[in-house]
Amino acid sequence: MTIKNLFHLAILAGATGLAACGDAGPAETAPKAPVNIIPMPARLTEQADSFRLDKQTVLVAVAEADKQAAALFNEYFKSLSGYELKMQDSGARNAIIFKSMPASEKGLPETYHLKVSADQVTVSGDDAAGTFYGMQTLIQLLPVQKAQAFWLPGVDIFDQPRFAYRGLHLDVGRHMFPVEFIKKYIDLMAMHKLNTFHWHLTEDQGWRIEIKKYPKLQEVASRRKESMVGHYNDQQFDGKPYGGFYTQEQIREVVKYAESRHVTVLPEIEMPGHSLAALAAYPELGCTGGPYEVGTKWGVLDDVYCAGNDSVYMFLQDVLDEVMMLFPGKYIHIGGDESPKVRWEKCPKCQQRIKELGLKDEHALQSYFIQRMEKYLNSKGRQIIGWDEILEGGLAPNATVMSWRGTEGGIAAAKQHHDVIMTPGNYVYFDHYQSQGKNEPVAIGGFTPVSEVYAYEPVPQELSKEESQYIKGAQANVWTEYIKNSEHVEYMVYPRAIALAEVLWSPAEKKNYDNFLDRLKTHLPRLEMKGVNYAKHVFEVRGQVESDQKGGVQVKLDSKLDGGVITYTTDSTAPTAQSTRYSGPVAVQQTGAIRAAVFQGDKQYGNEFQQAFTLHKAVGKNVTLAKPPHQSYNPGSAFALVNGIAGVKEFNDNQWSGFNGSNFEAVVDLGIDSVEITEIAIGTLGNPDQWIYLPKEVDFLLSADGKNFKSADKLKEIDVKQKGIRKLSVRPEKAKARYVKIIARNAGTIPKGAAGEGNPAWLFVDEIYVK
Ligand SMILES: [Zn+2]
Structure with a gap:
C-alpha cells in the first residue's frame, strides 16, 4: 500500500469516527492538496512543504483581536474535526500563530501575510483585520471533509484588497x-x-x-x-x-x-x-x-x-x-x-x-x-x-x-x-x-x-x-x-x-x-x-440562439460542468440522459421547442434550457434599425427581432428592444425578391406602471429595392395604455416584396397622474413577424 493510500484510509476512518487519534508516523508524507482561494489573493506561491494539522497542533495568539481570530478558526475547525485545538500565548513548533502588527506601527489596512511551512503556520496581519482575513484564507486551505487530521498545502501568500x-x-x-x-x-x-x-x-x-x-x-x-x-x-x-x-x-x-x-x-x-x-x-x-x-x-x-x-x-x-x-x-x-x-x-x-x-x-x-x-x-x-x-x-x-x-x-x-x-x-x-x-x-x-x-x-x-x-x-x-x-x-x-x-x-x-x-x-x-x-x-446548461448566417436560426448549448453531458430534444419532451447528445449547433427547423439539460451520469445538473420558436418568413433574415435600442433594454443585436422568439411580459429575457421616448423603425430584407406577404406584425408590451406604453401608430411599408417604400397598411389611434403583450398586425392584400419597413411611433411623454409622469415613455418590441 502506498503512503498516499494510507492517508486516505486515515481520512476515511476519521470521517466515520473510528480513529482514536490522528498521530502521524514519521515516514508519512503529505499528499499534494490543491490550493483554491476565493477571492484570489494578490500574490500566492505554492511551496513544497505541507503542514500537518492534528490534535497536537496549537493555536498561538496574544493580542485580544488575534485571540478572536484564532477562536473563530477553532470554531470552524471543530465543525470539521469534532475537537478544538489548544490556544496558547506562545509556541513555535507545530503551531498556527496569529499575530497582527501593533496599531502604533501602522501597516497597510486589511493586509496579511500567510505562510504555511512544514512545522509552522503564520498568519501575520498588518492590522487586526488583516490577520482576520489571513485566518479566512487559512480556512480555505482545509479540505471540506470531516476528518481527525489534515494536511495544509505549503503556501506563501501576500494579500490585500483592491478596494477599501x-x-x-x-x-x-x-x-x-x-x-x-x-x-x-x-x-x-x-x-x-x-x-x-x-x-x-x-x-x-x-x-x-x-x-x-x-x-x-x-x-x-x-x-x-x-x-x-x-x-x-x-x-x-x-x-x-x-x-x-x-x-x-x-x-x-x-x-x-x-x-x-x-x-x-x-x-x-x-x-x-x-x-x-x-x-x-x-x-x-x-x-x-x-x-x-x-x-x-x-x-x-x-x-x-x-x-x-x-x-x-x-x-x-x-x-x-x-x-x-x-x-x-x-x-x-x-x-x-x-x-x-x-x-x-x-x-x-x-x-x-x-x-x-x-x-x-x-x-x-x-x-x-x-x-x-x-x-x-x-x-x-x-x-x-x-x-x-x-x-x-x-x-x-x-x-x-x-x-x-x-x-x-x-x-x-x-x-x-x-x-x-x-x-x-x-x-x-x-x-x-x-x-x-x-x-x-x-x-x-x-x-x-x-x-x-x-x-x-x-x-x-x-x-x-x-x-x-x-x-x-x-x-x-x-x-x-x-x-x-x-x-x-x-x-x-x-x-x-x-x-x-x-x-x-x-x-x-x-x-x-x-x-x-x-x-x-x-x-x-x-x-x-x-x-x-x-x-x-452557474453550471447549468446555457443556450444561445443565433443566426446561422444563411437565413436561419440555430441554438448553441454549453455548460461549465466538468465532464457534463448535454442532451436535447426538439419534440417538446423533457430531455433525459439518454436523449440526443449535443455535438454542435442545433438548427431550428420547425415551430416548437428545443429543450436541453446537462447530466453527470443520470443526474441532471441545474435547470433545463427551454426555448420555444415560432417560424415565419422574417426569421433569421437581415434587419437594420434606424436607431439602436436604449442601452438598458438592448438584446445586443437586431437579430433578436427576427429570432423566432417572443419575449415574456416580465421583460427579463433579453428579447425586448426598448426605446425611451423615441420611435422604433426597422427594415427587414427577406433575402429574395417578390416574397408573398399575407401578414405583417410587431410584438409590443404595455406596462404603464413601469413606464412602458404601446406605440400610438404603426406604419407598415413594402419595397422591392429597399429604397422606394409604399405603404401596405397603417394602424392609428392605438390605445397606448393597454397592458400585456400585444401583437399589432395588418393583413395586406396580394402583397409581394423583398423589403419590409415598420415604423412604430412612441406614445411620447407620460401623462399626468400616471407612474413616471413627465418622463418619456418606453416602447418595447420583441419580434417582427412576416407571414
Ligand atoms: Zn411641505
Whole structure:
C-alpha cells in the first residue's frame, strides 16, 4: 500500500469516527492538496512543504483581536474535526500563530501575510483585520471533509484588497429577517472578505429600527395591513398584516457580532422620500398632514417628509441621535433617492422655504434638506452617504455618493472629488433574475447572472487616474419586495456575492472567469456545510440562439460542468440522459421547442434550457434599425427581432428592444425578391406602471429595392395604455416584396397622474413577424 493510500484510509476512518487519534508516523508524507482561494489573493506561491494539522497542533495568539481570530478558526475547525485545538500565548513548533502588527506601527489596512511551512503556520496581519482575513484564507486551505487530521498545502501568500469598501446591502423594510439570519449574512460576508453591511432600515412599507423617543414608530410605522403579491403588474394583495422591528438591544448585538468579524454596519435612514411609514405614525411631518397609511404596494410613492417644516428636521435629528448611539461607524446613509416633488410643489410651507432661501426649485430644496442633515451629522463627527439623486440641485459638501442608476452619478461625483461607492443595477442588483429558467421565483426584473457580476469593473473608463481614486469600492444591493424569507435571500445572494467579492478584493489583472468557476466548485461545499441555500445555476446548461448566417436560426448549448453531458430534444419532451447528445449547433427547423439539460451520469445538473420558436418568413433574415435600442433594454443585436422568439411580459429575457421616448423603425430584407406577404406584425408590451406604453401608430411599408417604400397598411389611434403583450398586425392584400419597413411611433411623454409622469415613455418590441 502506498503512503498516499494510507492517508486516505486515515481520512476515511476519521470521517466515520473510528480513529482514536490522528498521530502521524514519521515516514508519512503529505499528499499534494490543491490550493483554491476565493477571492484570489494578490500574490500566492505554492511551496513544497505541507503542514500537518492534528490534535497536537496549537493555536498561538496574544493580542485580544488575534485571540478572536484564532477562536473563530477553532470554531470552524471543530465543525470539521469534532475537537478544538489548544490556544496558547506562545509556541513555535507545530503551531498556527496569529499575530497582527501593533496599531502604533501602522501597516497597510486589511493586509496579511500567510505562510504555511512544514512545522509552522503564520498568519501575520498588518492590522487586526488583516490577520482576520489571513485566518479566512487559512480556512480555505482545509479540505471540506470531516476528518481527525489534515494536511495544509505549503503556501506563501501576500494579500490585500483592491478596494477599501466592499459592501453588501439588505433591505429589511419590505420584508424583514430574524437576527440570527442577519448574523449569518454577516458571517458569510466576512468569509468572502466583504467588509460593509448596508442595513436598509426604514421604508415606505415599514420602519424597522426601534427609536425610543418616538414610540409610534414601533406601534404604527413598523406594521402594514397587507403586502403586494406576485408581479407588480398584477396589483394583487395578500390581505395579511405584516410587521416587526429590531430592538436597540438586538441592533447592538448585531453590531458587536459584525465588529468581531471586521464588518462595519452602515445604517440607512431614508429621507426625504421612502418615508411613508414614518408619516403614518407622525402625519404632521408630511406636507398634507395625512392621514397616511404604511405602504402596501412597492414602487415610488408621492408622500415624503415636508421640507418646509422645521419639526421634520428636529424629528430626524432625534432619530439620528439614537442611530449614532447604536452604530459606531463613521458613515450614516441618509437615502435621498426616489423622492417625488409633487407634494412640495403644492405645499405652502415648502414653497415658503424655497422663497426664503432664494432656491431655484424643488431639486434645490432637496439639496437644502440633505445639506442641512449633513451639517448636523458632521457636527457629531459623522459623514453621510446618499444615493446618487443627492447630486441633483447641488451635492452636500462632504457627501459620499452611491451610484445606483447606472454609472453616471458615480462619474459626476468623482469628477467633483467626492467619494463614490458603485452599485449599478445592471451588475450588482441581486434582486434581479440570475437565470432565464422558466421556474425562477418572481423577481423584480433584470437579468444579472454570476458571469455578469464577475465581469463588473467598478472604475468607469471615463475617469482619469486621479479621479478614479475617489471610487472607494462597490456594493451589491438586495431589495426584498419579492424576497420574503431568509432562504430566498440566500438563493438570490449566493454565489453572486462571491463573484462580487473577487471583483472587489483581487487585483483586476488576476480576474479569470473560468478559473473562478473552478475554484467555486471546491468552495461551494463550504456553503453547503453552513446550510446556505445558494443558487445552482452557474453550471447549468446555457443556450444561445443565433443566426446561422444563411437565413436561419440555430441554438448553441454549453455548460461549465466538468465532464457534463448535454442532451436535447426538439419534440417538446423533457430531455433525459439518454436523449440526443449535443455535438454542435442545433438548427431550428420547425415551430416548437428545443429543450436541453446537462447530466453527470443520470443526474441532471441545474435547470433545463427551454426555448420555444415560432417560424415565419422574417426569421433569421437581415434587419437594420434606424436607431439602436436604449442601452438598458438592448438584446445586443437586431437579430433578436427576427429570432423566432417572443419575449415574456416580465421583460427579463433579453428579447425586448426598448426605446425611451423615441420611435422604433426597422427594415427587414427577406433575402429574395417578390416574397408573398399575407401578414405583417410587431410584438409590443404595455406596462404603464413601469413606464412602458404601446406605440400610438404603426406604419407598415413594402419595397422591392429597399429604397422606394409604399405603404401596405397603417394602424392609428392605438390605445397606448393597454397592458400585456400585444401583437399589432395588418393583413395586406396580394402583397409581394423583398423589403419590409415598420415604423412604430412612441406614445411620447407620460401623462399626468400616471407612474413616471413627465418622463418619456418606453416602447418595447420583441419580434417582427412576416407571414
Ligand atoms: Zn411641505
